[in-house]
Amino acid sequence: MTYKTIDPSEYPLQFAEKAKHLQQLLSPYYKGELELHESPRTHYRMRAEFRVWHEQNDLYYIMFNPETREKIRMDEFVPGSGLINTLMKAVRDYVIDKPILRNKLFQVDFLTTTTNEAVISCLYHKQLDAEWEESAKQMHETLSPITDKLGLIGRARKQKHVIGTDEVVECLNIGNRHWKTVQTENAFTQPNAEINKQMITWAINSVGTPKHDLLELYCGNGNFTLPLSTQFEHVLATEISKRSVASAQVATEMNGINNVEFVRMSSEEFSEALKGDVEKRRLQNIDLTSYDFGTVLVDPPRAGLDALTLNVVSQYQRILYISCNPDTLIQNINDLSDKFTVTKAALFDQFPYTHHIEAGVLLERKTG
Incomplete structure (x- = not known):
């Protein structure tokens, strides 16, 4: 929950500096x-979180300056979507004079x-009771006309109340x-919807339409x-988060897709199973030998790919790598550079x- 005041006029220079830095990092290999x-310069974030500051009769959102840790009052959030900004004001104005909803809201x-x-999501330093839930239902009813669909969640220690x-x-329009x-x-x-569309489009254009199957590690919600x-002919996708796998499976049905299987496993577990080192219960209904994997897609956390996963992905012809950390990306590229x-x-x-x-690279196996 840190924030540095932005100046859209500075964006072109900042973006150019990022491009120069990434180009330099990649230069030994590309x-x-x-x-x-480029991102939209304002209203590009689809999610945000704010601390709530109580000051006598006033109540407002804050973030912290990442350099000084000074608190910054946030009556609006320029990076946030228009809907975030509308809801920020609506929530603050609603709870400010309602002690049940305001008390211990942090x-x-x-x-x-x-x-x-x-x-x-409203987070509290108190336990939430029936009185809070009744007040929250009234808040949900009042705010619902702002959106096409609204959920309101109350969270406290070992509590989660969902209203709606x-x-x-x-829904993203990609291609046709x-x-x-x-x-x-x-x-x-993915927090930036417009950039997410561009990432997916780039991935589609990069892989083309090969006559083989795709293996995806760290698939999340199927983005x-x-x-x-x-x-691809078929896709096998893995993800450790149970909730993300469930979301991906629902979206698969929504989109009428029938050539994808999801496995709830970490990339490390799957890599072990793929090598035949261990038997995994969650793979018991999947015949790995029926797949003809030629491309593997990875979108790992900031730590990058571990040694075992690196060894597994190096068995395929192409690696599509989406990275949120260029330093670990370069380390992994270096580890693969003898073959790719x-x-x-x-x-x-x-x-x-x-x-x-955020970077994307396509690695292809060397010939000869």
Whole structure:
């Protein structure tokens, strides 16, 4: 929950610096053109979280300056979607004179979509009782006309009260199709919807339409899985989060996809099973020998790929690697450089006005 005041006029220079930095990091392995994908300069974040500050009769949101830790009052949030900004004000104005909802409220999180759906999570330093729930239901009823679908969640220690829903359905227009994904409160989702569309489009264009199967590790809620499924014969996708796998399976049905199987396993567990080192109960109904994997897609956490997973992905012809940490990306590319060449590379500015870099690379096996 840190925030540094943004100046949209500075964005071109900041983006150029990111591009230069990534190009330099990749230069030992890639001499081609780096595809550049700029973010919208304002209202690009579809989710945000704020601390709540109580000051006598006043109540307002704050974030902290990442350098000084000074608190910054947030009456609006320029990076946030228009819906986040509307709901920020609506929630604050509603709870400020209602002690049951206001007392011990210390954080509010917002998850929104381009389809005008939202989930609001209110976090408390107190246990939530029936009186709180009744007041929250009234709040939900009052705020619901703002959105097409609204969920309101109360969280306290070992408590989660859901009013309405705890998930939203995002719909992104990619190519000539509208792709639906299920996004759940407190689960990972791509925060920048426009950049997410560009990432998926780049991935589709990069892989083409090969006559083989796709293996995907760290698939999350199926964000890449479902649009890419049309490019491959079959897809096997793994993810450790039970809730994300459930969301992915629901979205698969929503989109009418029938060539994807999901496995709830970590990449490390799956790598062990793929090598035949261990038997895994969650794979008992899947015949791995029936797949003809030629491409593997990885979108790992900031730590990058572990040694075991690196060894497994190196068995395939192509590796499509989406990275949120260029340092570990470069380490992994270096580890693979004896066998693979980087043939495509892109910068996706998922987090404008920060030092964070989202990158995509396609590695193809060397010949000869």
